[in-house]
Amino acid sequence: MKIKKTENGNVLTISLAGRLDTGTAPELEKEINSSLDNIEELYLDFEGLDYVSSAGLRVLLAAQKIMNRKGKMILQNVNDDIMEVFEMTGFVDILTIE
Numbered sequence: 001m002k003i004k005k006t007e008n009g010n011v012l013t014i015s016l017a018g019r020l021d022t023g024t025a026p027e028l029e030k031e032i033n034s035s036l037d038n039i040e041e042l043y044l045d046f047e048g049l050d051y052v053s054s055a056g057l058r059v060l061l062a063a064q065k066i067m068n069r070k071g072k073m074i075l076q077n078v079n080d081d082i083m084e085v086f087e088m089t090g091f092v093d094i095l096t097i098e
Helices: 025-035 054-070 080-089
Strands: 002-008 011-020 041-052 072-076
Touching: 002 025, 011 025, 011 054, 025 054, 041 054, 041 080, 054 072
Parallel strands: 011 041, 041 072
Antiparallel strands: 002 011
């Protein structure tokens, strides 16, 4: 998985490409946790993301909990396959997806 971060003031965009799975989820979790100090808006751009496993869902849930206290988290460019996973797991009710 490739991770690209863009910070603009208190807004952070993290673009993901590849697979968010058991092998890559810890890398994303580390990037998110080390980047949120002064962040009020977190955007996760899924345009290049092909797959999300349960390990990836756990990282997204943890990030959402943090951002609920700090501001907001928005997922963008979610493909149909990943949206189906979010719908089946109830994550569409937890996450803000544009």
